[in-house]
Amino acid sequence: LTKVILVKLRDRSYPLYIRADLLKQAGPLIRKAVPSRKVALVSTSFLFKTYGRSLMKSLQSSGFCADPILVPDGEIHKNEKTLFNILQKTASLRLQRDSGLISLGGGVLCDLAGLAAALYMRGIAYVQCPTTLLAQVDASIGGKTAIDFYGIKNLVGCFYQPKAVLIDPSVLVTLSERHFKTGLAELIKHGIIQDERLFRKIENNTDAILSRDLNLLPGLIARSCEIKAGIVSEDEREVGKRAWLNYGHTLGHALESYYGYRLLTHGEAIAYGMCFAAKLSAHLGVCSPSIAQRQVRLLKQVKLLRKIPRFNLEIVFRKMFLDKKARSGRILFILTRKLGLVTIKKNIPSSTIFSVLTQFQSETRKMP
Amino acid sequence: LTKVILVKLRDRSYPLYIRADLLKQAGPLIRKAVPSRKVALVSTSFLFKTYGRSLMKSLQSSGFCADPILVPDGEIHKNEKTLFNILQKTASLRLQRDSGLISLGGGVLCDLAGLAAALYMRGIAYVQCPTTLLAQVDASIGGKTAIDFYGIKNLVGCFYQPKAVLIDPSVLVTLSERHFKTGLAELIKHGIIQDERLFRKIENNTDAILSRDLNLLPGLIARSCEIKAGIVSEDEREVGKRAWLNYGHTLGHALESYYGYRLLTHGEAIAYGMCFAAKLSAHLGVCSPSIAQRQVRLLKQVKLLRKIPRFNLEIVFRKMFLDKKARSGRILFILTRKLGLVTIKKNIPSSTIFSVLTQFQSETRKMP
Numbered sequence: 103l104t105k106v107i108l109v110k111l112r113d114r115s116y117p118l119y120i121r122a123d124l125l126k127q128a129g130p131l132i133r134k135a136v137p138s139r140k141v142a143l144v145s146t147s148f149l150f151k152t153y154g155r156s157l158m159k160s161l162q163s164s165g166f167c168a169d170p171i172l173v174p175d176g177e178i179h180k181n182e183k184t185l186f187n188i189l190q191k192t193a194s195l196r197l198q199r200d201s202g203l204i205s206l207g208g209g210v211l212c213d214l215a216g217l218a219a220a221l222y223m224r225g226i227a228y229v230q231c232p233t234t235l236l237a238q239v240d241a242s243i244g245g246k247t248a249i250d251f252y253g254i255k256n257l258v259g260c261f262y263q264p265k266a267v268l269i270d271p272s273v274l275v276t277l278s279e280r281h282f283k284t285g286l287a288e289l290i291k292h293g294i295i296q297d298e299r300l301f302r303k304i305e306n307n308t309d310a311i312l313s314r315d316l317n318l319l320p321g322l323i324a325r326s327c328e329i330k331a332g333i334v335s336e337d338e339r340e341v342g343k344r345a346w347l348n349y350g351h352t353l354g355h356a357l358e359s360y361y362g363y364r365l366l367t368h369g370e371a372i373a374y375g376m377c378f379a380a381k382l383s384a385h386l387g388v389c390s391p392s393i394a395q396r397q398v399r400l401l402k403q404v405k406l407l408r409k410i411p412r413f414n415l416e417i418v419f420r421k422m423f424l425d426k427k428a429r430s431g432r433i434l435f436i437l438t439r440k441l442g443l444v445t446i447k448k449n450i451p452s453s454t455i456f457s458v459l460t461q462f463q464s465e466t467r468k469m470p
Numbered sequence: 471l472t473k474v475i476l477v478k479l480r481d482r483s484y485p486l487y488i489r490a491d492l493l494k495q496a497g498p499l500i501r502k503a504v505p506s507r508k509v510a511l512v513s514t515s516f517l518f519k520t521y522g523r524s525l526m527k528s529l530q531s532s533g534f535c536a537d538p539i540l541v542p543d544g545e546i547h548k549n550e551k552t553l554f555n556i557l558q559k560t561a562s563l564r565l566q567r568d569s570g571l572i573s574l575g576g577g578v579l580c581d582l583a584g585l586a587a588a589l590y591m592r593g594i595a596y597v598q599c600p601t602t603l604l605a606q607v608d609a610s611i612g613g614k615t616a617i618d619f620y621g622i623k624n625l626v627g628c629f630y631q632p633k634a635v636l637i638d639p640s641v642l643v644t645l646s647e648r649h650f651k652t653g654l655a656e657l658i659k660h661g662i663i664q665d666e667r668l669f670r671k672i673e674n675n676t677d678a679i680l681s682r683d684l685n686l687l688p689g690l691i692a693r694s695c696e697i698k699a700g701i702v703s704e705d706e707r708e709v710g711k712r713a714w715l716n717y718g719h720t721l722g723h724a725l726e727s728y729y730g731y732r733l734l735t736h737g738e739a740i741a742y743g744m745c746f747a748a749k750l751s752a753h754l755g756v757c758s759p760s761i762a763q764r765q766v767r768l769l770k771q772v773k774l775l776r777k778i779p780r781f782n783l784e785i786v787f788r789k790m791f792l793d794k795k796a797r798s799g800r801i802l803f804i805l806t807r808k809l810g811l812v813t814i815k816k817n818i819p820s821s822t823i824f825s826v827l828t829q830f831q832s833e834t835r836k837m838p
Contacts (some may be wrong), residue, residue, distance in 0.1 A: 186619075186813055193620040221626045224616065224706075248592065252561035258589045260628060292557075339593075 105324045106413075109243055110335040118242065120317055120324050120332065122217040124270040125157045125231060129164030130175040135265035136227045137203030141168050142195055144188060144215040146175040149233055153273055154206055157231065168204075169195050173211065177363050180210045180250050182258070188218040190448075202227040202265075208234035208281075209241040209368075210376065213259070216247035220262030228264045233273045235285025236369065239326040242267040244334040244344075254424070255355065261339060269327070271319045279312075284369025286311065287350075287406055289322060290375060292329045294397060295346045298442035300325050301400070308403050346444050349436040350376030353459075354422035360413055373406035374466070382458050383437040386450070393440055402469075409469045419456055473692045477611055478703040482631040486610065486699065488692050490684055491597060492638040493525045493574075497532030503633035504570030504595045509536050510563055512556060513542040513574040517601055521641055522574055525599065536572075537563050541579065545731050548578045548618050550626070556586040570595040570633075576602035576649075577591065578737075581627070584615035588630030596632045601641045603653025606735065607660065607694040610635040612702040612712075622792070623731075629707060637695070650682065652737025655718075656775055658691060659744060661699045661713045662765060664675040666810035668693050669768070676771050708744040711766045714812050717804040718744030720829075724789035728781055737811045740772035742834070750826050751805040754818070761808055770837075787824055 104121040119131055132141070142159065145154050151169055152282030161168040171191045173184050192203065195377035203226055205215035212230050234240045248259025274282060286304075303322065304311065310318050337344040354375030358366055366374075377448065380394035400450055401407050433455070435447045474489040487499055498672045500509070508528065513522050518538055529536040539559045543551050549806065558572065571584035571594055576690075580598050587596035616627025617632035642650060661669030671690065672679065679685050722743030726734055734742075741749050748762035790801055801823070803815045 182550065182554055189626055193622065193625060221628055223625065224614065224627050224629055246592065251559060254561065257561060258557055259590065259592050260589055260630075261592055262628075467712060 107327050107331055109331040111338055116265055118267045118327050120269040122272040124268050125153055128157050128268055132229050133164050135229050137167050137200035141166050141202040141204055142205050142411050143145050144171045144205045147172050149206050176208055185249050189307055192222050199223050204229045206231045209237040212237050212241045217259055218281050220260050230264045230267045235274055235282055236408040238269045238323055240288045241328045246312050274314055280367050284367040287369030287373045291349055292326045295349050295444045296329045305400055345446055351378050352422050353378045356418050359421055360418050373401045385458050388437045389439055475695050475699055477699040478707055484633055486695050487634045490640040492636050493521055496525050497737050500597050501532050503597050505568035509534050509570040509572055510539050511572045512539045514600040515540050529607050530550040544580055553617050560590050571718050572597045574599045575732055577605040580605050580609045581616050585627055588628050598632045598635045603642055604649055606637045606691055608656045611698045622630045629698055631671045646737055652735040655737030655741045659696050659717055663717050663812045669809050673768055705745055713814055718747050720790050721746045724786045728786050741769045746830050751823055756805045757807055777838055
């Protein structure tokens with residue numbers, strides 16, 4: 103049966119549907135989300151060939167006039183050029199205010215298509231079909247859309263909620279090992295910030311999860327989505343507890359940027375970030391050392407931590423202050439109290455952060 | 471004294487301040503609107519020289535670190551290139567999430583800067599200082615931001631509310647006659663759709679208004695803003711009565727586009743559009759012929775209607791259907807019931823629209 107989770111945001115509320123093979127029966131769900139019968143499907147040529155064609159068939163049987171808009175894949179194309187290419191195609195396909203834009207792809211593609219849907223005629227109905235684990239548990243919820251600009255990730259974007267999200271875990275089988283694990287990092291993060299049971303379930307099933315057991319994945323994805331949806335419902339525009347979701351992201355983003363978004367996947371970078379946040383939490387006495395160790399152990403167990411070339415401490419430290427979360431030169435840090443509970447700290451002395459970062463760097467040098 | 475009108479939009483409510491010479495004392499009002507002391511001022515070099523410097527002084531005395539971002543003027547620059555130039559400068563000035571963007575300019579500049587503020591870091595505080603009558607009574611209220619794209623006006627944009635709008639009618643003295651009258655057309659429109667008294671006040675004071683009498687203008691602007699603010703408060707995203715504000719805009723936009731946005735100002739185009747809407751209203755029996763005549767008379771009196779080259783009826787007719795307001799091939803028309811009261815009609819037969827348009831074209835050929 104299809105699991106349905108509602109992201110509650112008053113007049114912008116929307117459902118997440120989760121089920122294996124959902125894309126083949128997407129038409130009727132998308133009919134509920136789009137006012138007219140005219141849609142465009144934004145995807146990459148690989149995903150369109152692999153999953154898009156059966157999605158198109160389902161759309162057509164539901165009475166839709168659907169056209170594909172194919173864009174290149176990868177973070178390097180998450181820019182204004184691709185954005186305006188999509189917008190040009192929506193215009194030439196004569197999409198109107200009551201038409202819909204559907205995305206079939208990973209986080210990059212969902213961020214791009216979401217921004218295009220937000221901006222075309224000041225916003226048309228948007229439906230997301232995320233095809234990576236990361237996009238399914240993270241990018242699909244909360245309405246963040248963006249492109250990279252001026253060398254800064256997600257510098258340009260807006261909040262725009264989709265009308266529906268269709269999550270089909272069976273598409274995860276074509277995902278590479280590294281891409282799968284980058285989503286697993288966010289899944290683990292959701293456990294750390296809000297649900298010890300979810301964390302333990304991952305600890306106890308690492309092998310089955312890594313082999314993409316479809317008996318296990320839908321439930322884990324649904325629980326993870328529920329956690330994120332609950333937080334986003336309470337704080338759509340990230341003024342309060344939505345910042346919890348940035349656990350591990352302050353150092354994570356700095357490392358991603360430091361290594362030019364190539365050496366580390368997002369998940370690997372935030373795995374490092376979570377290790378660092380855990381160590382900082384223990385150092386400041388916000389949690390016990392064993393709570394920090396348990397996080398590091400699980401991240402090692404799923405092989406999200408691997409040895410990385412020595413980084414320049416000063417540069418990475420400065421990059422943390424360039425983060426969007428920094429306000430007037432102060433960093434917000436999310437720390438663990440215990441598994442399932444985090445807290446926001448605003449005034450950690452720079453010297454403390456720097457010294458824990460120094461120690462952290464020397465420890466990571468000993469990793470496998 | 472400063473008039474204050476509140477645009478009520480729950481957590482996105484904001485004040486309009488109206489007063490002659492307000493820009494010289496803007497600092498303290500902008501302090502209330504922007505979380506930190508860092509702002510950038512988007513303007514044109516002419517406006518920056520004429521009004522921006524005293525505004526900067528006032529900002530600096532209020533403790534702001536303020537930098538100018540100068541952009542070229544004119545509809546032709548209301549595109550993605552100028553938008554991304556502004557975004558690049560906000561990035562290089564290192565504006566953060568709690569910084570502010572201020573616009574000092576007409577509608578084009580406010581639309582551009584508003585979109586940049588909406589998109590930079592997914593939205594920073596935005597303050598508008600509109601310098602044309604059109605921007606003061608129209609663009610400053612309601613949060614519409616946009617650029618032109620694919621040859622279509624305002625095709626790409628979003629809804630983003632400013633934190634405050636500072637309206638200084640004394641800047642209107644440097645406005646050209648044609649630019650002033652384009653705002654007057656919207657003022658008259660606000661009278662037609664919601665306030666017969668305002669309409670009459672304009673009828674009885676056309677000469678004083680055209681000579682920009684500063685005893686008269688602040689009151690008229692304030693009333694006009696109040697009307698638009700009231701409508702927008704009830705219908706932020708234009709699903710219902712906000713469409714009233716499009717009175718005269720269906721044919722108006724079609725004519726603007728037909729003449730390449732050069733021959734007619736926006737005000738002249740919607741003046742024609744309002745004449746047409748009035749005639750269509752009378753033709754359909756929605757209002758009496760005298761109500762339609764009174765609108766045409768006032769628009770002639772302020773010389774907003776002048777003879778235009780014959781247009782191709784078929785092309786203009788088709789352009790009306792390309793309007794953003796058209797949904798699945800049907801045009802929404804706003805018609806006058808009486809002065810101060812309009813109504814939305816969805817199902818006017820194309821043949822009726824075409825025959826009234828044919829008649830309208832032959833009448834306009836007889837204009838002075």
